[in-house]
Amino acid sequence: MAPVADRQGYWGPTTSTLDWCEENYAVTWYIAEFWNTVSNLIMIIPPIFGAIQSVRDGLEKRYIAAYLALTVVGMGSWCFHMTLKYEMQLLDELPMIYSSCIFVYCMFECFKTKNSVNYHLLFTLVLFSLIVTTVYLKVKEPVFHQVMYGMLVFTLVLRSIYIVTWVYPWLRGLGYTSLGIFLLGFLLWNVDNIFCDPLRNFRKKVPPIVGVTTQFHAWWHILTGLGSYLHILFRAYEGTFVLLFMGKFNFTFAPWPVFSVEATNRY
Template structure:
């Protein structure tokens, strides 16, 4: 993480408990961490289209909520990195917990009848979210948040491995791709934290276009945004298979993955 001696800009002094390795206000006076901010677009725009498509396809509301939750995370992260204010930090970090709880609910309800509600699991996840929120507001310790978030991600990983091992082995490609991209983003996140001083010194010696490629926290946003989006596709694919639909992964403009499906014809 970055030292606290960066320059100030439009939003004034930093009040967040975290300040990342990107040099503050080095691109524009209006955005504290420019690349860490704009990299959140991958978590904002595609999930919005996913939510719209889910409404059109008549999918269960929890998948619409998954897409929208990822969008909220992206918007919160945008506000946080743009301002480096504590209130905006909460708008980034707490939705990460809430969105992961929605993902967990979807993954554990993949094999239930359509539109069913698991009130016990729902209550447990809501209670977990409330406890994490209350404790985090009290202690203001980022490591606590990171551990709680990590627990949810680990739960998703175990559930995904179970599905691709014992239920739908042919989904290994999608499941492991989602996991691999997310873990690569986590690796970049750690590199950004551990080698911040070396990265800053390197950027001073190379052309800006090369220095941009070393903004590893921005890469964390891009890779985890894509990994989370693919996880939603994986969860949705699993669910629609169980409901006897014909899901297929298609690539919009040959680049961006999405799911198309149709109900099985009744004979």
């Protein structure tokens, strides 16, 4: 991570507890971290279309909620990196917890054979979210947030490996692709944090177009956005497989990964 507020612009002094490696206001006076901001488009636009497709296919509301939650994360991250204000930081970080809880709910409900609500699991995840929110607002320690978020991601990873290993092995390709892309983003996030000073020095010596490729926090957004999107497709595929029979499943990559259901008959 970079030193706090190396430059000021339209939004004034930095008030967030975090300031990432991208030089502040280096591209435009109106956006603090330009590439870290615009890279969030991948978490905003595709999930909106995913939610629309889910509505058209009549999928369960939990999948629509998952898509919309990813969109909210992208919008919050956009506001945070654009302003570097503490309030916007919360708009970025807290939805990460909430969206991951929605993903966990979808993951553990994938084997049910009818449309229903697991109120016990729902209550547990809501309570967890409330506790994390309350503690984080009080302590304002980013490491606490990162640990809580990591716990949720770790739960999702273990559950996914179990499903593609023992239950739906034909979904290994999609499941491992989602996981691999997400972990690659996590690796680049750490590279950006650990090697910030060398990266900044490198960007000063190379053409801007080359320097942009080393904005690894932006790559974190792109890769985790794609990985999360594929994860929702993975959840929708396996969940719909249980709830539907004699259905036609379409999964294509042109121009963006799309999953749709046709000619379905419900139990």
